[in-house]
Amino acid sequence: MKQSLIIALDFPNLIQTEQFLNQFSSEKLAVKVGMELFYQNGPSIISYVKEQGHDVFLDLKLHDIPNTVKKAMTGLAALGADMVNVHAAGGRNMMEAALEGLDSGTAAGKKRPLCIGVTQLTSTSQEQMNLDQNIAGSLEDSVLHYAKLTQQAGLDGVVCSSHEVKTIHERISPEFLTVTPGIRNAGGQTHDQERIATPEQARNFGADAIVVGRAITGAKDPLTAYLDMKAAWEGISC
Numbered sequence: 488m489k490q491s492l493i494i495a496l497d498f499p500n501l502i503q504t505e506q507f508l509n510q511f512s513s514e515k516l517a518v519k520v521g522m523e524l525f526y527q528n529g530p531s532i533i534s535y536v537k538e539q540g541h542d543v544f545l546d547l548k549l550h551d552i553p554n555t556v557k558k559a560m561t562g563l564a565a566l567g568a569d570m571v572n573v574h575a576a577g578g579r580n581m582m583e584a585a586l587e588g589l590d591s592g593t594a595a596g597k598k599r600p601l602c603i604g605v606t607q608l609t610s611t612s613q614e615q616m617n618l619d620q621n622i623a624g625s626l627e628d629s630v631l632h633y634a635k636l637t638q639q640a641g642l643d644g645v646v647c648s649s650h651e652v653k654t655i656h657e658r659i660s661p662e663f664l665t666v667t668p669g670i671r672n673a674g675g676q677t678h679d680q681e682r683i684a685t686p687e688q689a690r691n692f693g694a695d696a697i698v699v700g701r702a703i704t705g706a707k708d709p710l711t712a713y714l715d716m717k718a719a720w721e722g723i724s725c
């Protein structure tokens with residue numbers, strides 16, 4: 488899923504998902520299925536999206552005791568998603584267990600899904616982290632801490648905001664995947680996001696993939712919104 492613009496399919500059901508995807512005709516997409524769609528539709532949404540030829544990031548952000556996460560990942564591995572994730576705050580043992588679960592659930596001869604750790608949600612501000620989570624220090628330090636923990640556990644990368652990408656690539660590895668939500672067009676509505684960036688900024692910071700939801704799904708013309716954002720992300724001037 489490197490260099491992808493991943494569309495967040497934040498819809499309540501299959502009908503709305505189909506209506507949305509039908510507008511993209513033969514375009515091969517990278518999409519994200521999150522809690523809203525997965526919990527209301529069930530696991531069959533993953534095979535549906537894969538049958539349409541799209542790459543899928545299953546964004547369920549697992550966070551539980553290691554044994555529970557391991558068993559859950561064994562089940563998720565069988566669904567055929569290309570990438571899954573956990574909260575890095577669950578700790579190193581939990582993340583190692585996630586990988587064990589994925590390995591045991593991946594069918595022989597198939598590649599295990601990429602597994603990445605959520606550092607600090609892009610909806611979290613410096614102040615919220617200090618007060619609500621009672622974590623002192625800078626948000627960037629916390630993101631870097633979680634990114635290092637994620638790498639030590641053997642995961643493939645992290646979810647972070649575009650603003651932390653450069654530090655993560657410099658301090659951990661340029662190969663360590665950085666997947667960045669919180670993407671908005673310049674002057675676009677921020678909604679509940681705190682650490683936002685435009686697709687151009689994300690590219691300049693070196694993000695490996697961007698996740699875009701409402702700026703595309705809520706647009707009057709989602710296909711045009713997608714193509715414009717993709718061109719900006721890829722550095723193509725229209």
Ligand SMILES: O=c1ccn([C@@H]2O[C@H](COP(=O)(O)O)[C@@H](O)[C@H]2O)c(=O)[nH]1
Pocket residue numbers: 495497521546605607608609610646647668669670678680698699700701702
């Ligand atoms: O830190 C995170 C982790 C995940 N997300 C998810 O990405 C999309 C963003 O949607 P927008 O409409 O573009 O804000 C959404 O599905 C989140 O669950 C995130 O935003 N931040």
